Amino acid sequence: MPDEIIHKLAEGDYKYGFVTDVETDTVPKGLNEDTVRLISQKKDEPAWMLDWRLRAYRHWLTMKEPRWANLRYPTIDYQDAYYYSAPKMKKAPKSLDEIDPEIRKTYEKLGIPLQEQEMLAGVAVDAVFDSVSVATTFKDKLAKMGIIFCSFSEAIHNHPELVRKWMGTVVPYTDNFFATLNSAVFTDGSFCYVPKGVRCPMELSTYFRINAKSTGQFERTLIVAEEGATVSYLEGCTAPMRDENQLHAAVVELVALDNATIKYSTVQNWYPGDKDGRGGIFNFVTKRGRCKGANSRITWTQVETGSAITWKYPSCILQGENSTGEFYSVAVANHWQQADTGTKMIHIGRNTKSTIISKGISAGHGQNTYRGGVQMLKGAENARNYSQCDSLLLGDQCGAHTFPYLDVQNPTAQVEHEASTSKIGEDQLFYCRQRGLSTEDAVNMIVNGFCKRVFKELPMEFAVEAQKLLSVSLEGSVG
Amino acid sequence: MLEIRNLHASVGDKAVLKGIDLTVHAGEVHAIMGPNASGKSTLAYVLAGRENYAVTQGQVLFRGKDLLAMTPEDRAREGVFLGFQYPVEIPGVGNTYFMKNALNAIRKHHGQQELDAAEFLALVKEKARLVEMPEHLMNRPVNEGFSGGEKKRNEILQMAVLSPALAVLDETDSGLDIDALRVIGGGINAMRSRDRAIVVVTHHQRLLDYVVPDHVHVLVDGRIVKSGHRELALQLESKGYGWIK
Numbered sequence: 001m002p003d004e005i006i007h008k009l010a011e012g013d014y015k016y017g018f019v020t021d022v023e024t025d026t027v028p029k030g031l032n033e034d035t036v037r038l039i040s041q042k043k044d045e046p047a048w049m050l051d052w053r054l055r056a057y058r059h060w061l062t063m064k065e066p067r068w069a070n071l072r073y074p075t076i077d078y079q080d081a082y083y084y085s086a087p088k089m090k091k092a093p094k095s096l097d098e099i100d101p102e103i104r105k106t107y108e109k110l111g112i113p114l115q116e117q118e119m120l121a122g123v124a125v126d127a128v129f130d131s132v133s134v135a136t137t138f139k140d141k142l143a144k145m146g147i148i149f150c151s152f153s154e155a156i157h158n159h160p161e162l163v164r165k166w167m168g169t170v171v172p173y174t175d176n177f178f179a180t181l182n183s184a185v186f187t188d189g190s191f192c193y194v195p196k197g198v199r200c201p202m203e204l205s206t207y208f209r210i211n212a213k214s215t216g217q218f219e220r221t222l223i224v225a226e227e228g229a230t231v232s233y234l235e236g237c238t239a240p241m242r243d244e245n246q247l248h249a250a251v252v253e254l255v256a257l258d259n260a261t262i263k264y265s266t267v268q269n270w271y272p273g274d275k276d277g278r279g280g281i282f283n284f285v286t287k288r289g290r291c292k293g294a295n296s297r298i299t300w301t302q303v304e305t306g307s308a309i310t311w312k313y314p315s316c317i318l319q320g321e322n323s324t325g326e327f328y329s330v331a332v333a334n335h336w337q338q339a340d341t342g343t344k345m346i347h348i349g350r351n352t353k354s355t356i357i358s359k360g361i362s363a364g365h366g367q368n369t370y371r372g373g374v375q376m377l378k379g380a381e382n383a384r385n386y387s388q389c390d391s392l393l394l395g396d397q398c399g400a401h402t403f404p405y406l407d408v409q410n411p412t413a414q415v416e417h418e419a420s421t422s423k424i425g426e427d428q429l430f431y432c433r434q435r436g437l438s439t440e441d442a443v444n445m446i447v448n449g450f451c452k453r454v455f456k457e458l459p460m461e462f463a464v465e466a467q468k469l470l471s472v473s474l475e476g477s478v479g
Numbered sequence: 480m481l482e483i484r485n486l487h488a489s490v491g492d493k494a495v496l497k498g499i500d501l502t503v504h505a506g507e508v509h510a511i512m513g514p515n516a517s518g519k520s521t522l523a524y525v526l527a528g529r530e531n532y533a534v535t536q537g538q539v540l541f542r543g544k545d546l547l548a549m550t551p552e553d554r555a556r557e558g559v560f561l562g563f564q565y566p567v568e569i570p571g572v573g574n575t576y577f578m579k580n581a582l583n584a585i586r587k588h589h590g591q592q593e594l595d596a597a598e599f600l601a602l603v604k605e606k607a608r609l610v611e612m613p614e615h616l617m618n619r620p621v622n623e624g625f626s627g628g629e630k631k632r633n634e635i636l637q638m639a640v641l642s643p644a645l646a647v648l649d650e651t652d653s654g655l656d657i658d659a660l661r662v663i664g665g666g667i668n669a670m671r672s673r674d675r676a677i678v679v680v681t682h683h684q685r686l687l688d689y690v691v692p693d694h695v696h697v698l699v700d701g702r703i704v705k706s707g708h709r710e711l712a713l714q715l716e717s718k719g720y721g722w723i724k
Contacts, residue, residue: 426530431567434527435581435637436555436588445580449571449620 056173056183155191189220225260258293270306277336280308287314291323315344318352333366362398376413486537497701513698556588558644652686664689
């Protein structure tokens with residue numbers, strides 16, 4: 001559809017649509033085409049973007065929310081949610097003294113510096129942050145190498161040709177209920193483009209992205225690594241993130257061309273709800289990477305400790321010959337948390353390889369489900385997969401479930417699956433305590449040992465934080 | 480150092496210890512011998528504070544303190560070490576890391592400064608020589624993939640590192656070949672000191688060829704039925720436990 005017509009359409013609808021002061025930051029509750037148009041308009045988007053959003057929205061109307069996951073939650077009323085800048089919290093706190101002492105305690109346990117604590121808690125600070133100037137320096141350095149790293153909105157304006165070329169090529173707007181919803185109403189996110197032959201010299205982190213504020217609810221990320229490019233990307237933060245919006249539906253797309261490598265690491269700690277299961281984020285995420293080129297590699301590493309509901313399957317489409325997909329995951333479900341997470345490895349090309357290492361930890365009344373799919377399509381000559389799924393139970397009220405799906409259409413393909421479920425042993429605990437360690441320290445040690453294979457895949461500082469985070473998440477779960 | 484008075488304990492509904500009296504002084508090595516299922520391991524577990532071993536009667540004083548009132552970790556910090564008959568594997572937790580944390584927990588309890596990585600490494604290297612512990616085992620996860628003999632060596636190494644006041648070694652000699660037995664015997668002997676008591680729980684007297692005890696007690700059906708010296712162990716060896724009953 002030519003842009004002009006779409007533009008007209010958009011304009012046209014707008015006439016009868018609604019009249020809202022464009023200056024305000026709030027769009028009324030509810031979702032309809034006007035909401036989509038308003039979001040696009042507020043972001044001053046080009047017509048092609050609006051068109052894409054509208055197509056997604058119209059498709060979404062024909063879809064049903066999936067209920068196949070091993071998750072229990074009340075029906076979500078999509079008309080009872082805000083889709084653009086939810087109302088501001090009462091008032092920005094003036095100092096950390098006004099912050100919930102529970103949250104502050106957690107910050108301290110995680111060893112987060114005071115300044116960062118203020119930023120995370122949304123304290124209104126006048127002083128300019130070190131990190132901002134650091135980020136600027138970083139940006140200059142990256143720009144010199146031709147690396148684009150910016151918010152998704154900036155990319156739409158400044159690099160439309162790249163966004164249009166790659167957006168939706170891995171997760172099409174018709175993909176699934178939540179991804180389609182995201183495609184219609186996404187607010188912002190990250191964009192990263194690494195040109196041919198360039199190795200990104202530093203870990204890219206959302207933390208260092210300027211304008212990273214409040215993109216949480218419907219975030220969209222696109223990372224493209226051209227031939228021979230290498231990039232490592234860190235998402236999230238170990239600090240507990242609170243958000244007034246219960247529903248989160250993010251989309252992440254990765255594209256790796258010939259000989260390119262993308263490493264995507266996540267530490268996710270959204271508010272999981274309280275001890276009795278009240279509140280907490282519902283997190284429905286679609287993450288997928290396409291190993292489009294020969295010898296390309298995509299590695300997903302995730303440490304999931306937050307959210308009341310987690311629905312998330314970072315996957316790889318192994319299209320290029322000799323391409324490699326990896327998934328390393330630690331998922332924690334404590335108190336009343338429920339996690340249904342895993343991966344899908346779709347082997348298309350010859351000699352493609354995939355590795356899946358999943359570590360699920362259940363405590364309290366938590367329910368942890370691993371759901372993994374390995375597909376070896378007809379052309380996947382000599383493709384190989386190795387999967388290892390281990391579950392650790394703390395206490396006897398929690399649950400661990402494993403659903404591996406295998407679909408092998410090529411007789412030369414090899415698939416290996418190992419699974420184990422163990423209860424944190426009385427024997428192990430007693431052994432540690434007999435050596436002088438407290439029960440809590442013993443549990444931490446045993447759990448961290450259990451997750452070691454995954455932590456090894458995280459960048460160094462992230463791994464240290466992840467260990468601390470795990471300890472905090474499981475506090476008081478035994479004894 | 481250790482005073483056990485009329486100790487009764489049961490596992491589930493089954494009474495296992497039926498009135499044990501035993502006094503161990505600093506500097507002494509005691510051997511507790513007895514046939515299978517006589518209550519030897521139960522005694523070791525009760526002293527260390529294992530759950531599901533219920534003390535139904537009696538008292539245990541350790542350096543004048545009520546040992547039975549303490550949590551297992553406090554007993555360890557106060558200086559009670561149990562060498563396990565079946566040492567436990569802890570996947571993913573490095574052996575050296577584990578010992579460092581244990582030692583520092585004990586040091587902290589006594590208000591001593593914790594050792595840093597370099598200080599600890601020096602200490603553990605010195606102690607590893609005692610039991611001829613190959614270096615590659617130091618960085619492996621605790622007991623994971625260790626042979627039976629290596630696990631037992633690791634127990635003695637932990638004892639040497641943690642330097643307890645009282646060590647209770649439960650069947651440390653079981654499953655060892657002659658060479659390993661010699662090494663472990665040497666490790667235990669090196670730990671003998673005026674300030675330390677060692678209680679060796681064993682089925683056979685062969686360990687006692689290397690670790691010569693000051694006192695030997697025979698435990699049968701939850702009671703100490705005979706106490707004596709070195710010769711008692713040798714008599715048992717030649718005549719069997721039937722002789723004592």
